[in-house]
Amino acid sequence: MMYRIANGLLEVPISNLTAISSTRGHGLQYLVPFARTQCYQRSFFPDTILLRNSLPQSAVS
DSSP states (O other): OHHHHHTTSSOOOOTTOOEEOOSSSOSOEEOOOOOSSHHHHTSHHHHHHHHHHTSOHHHHO
16 A cells, blocks of 8 residues: 555555655655654554665565
8 A cells, every 4th residue: 555655546645755865775765754652653654654664675666
């Protein structure tokens, strides 16, 4: 689902997806939103962005 959202295949507002440039990992990373509570930290966007950022370049593209 994150692949579809990031590539515009689903019509989901992506205002909370902020692309970042990093010298580590791949160049297609997103900023993980701040999660004050454990409940929000394990919700879709924070958890999925964290997992996606840890994938190798070949898996992301």
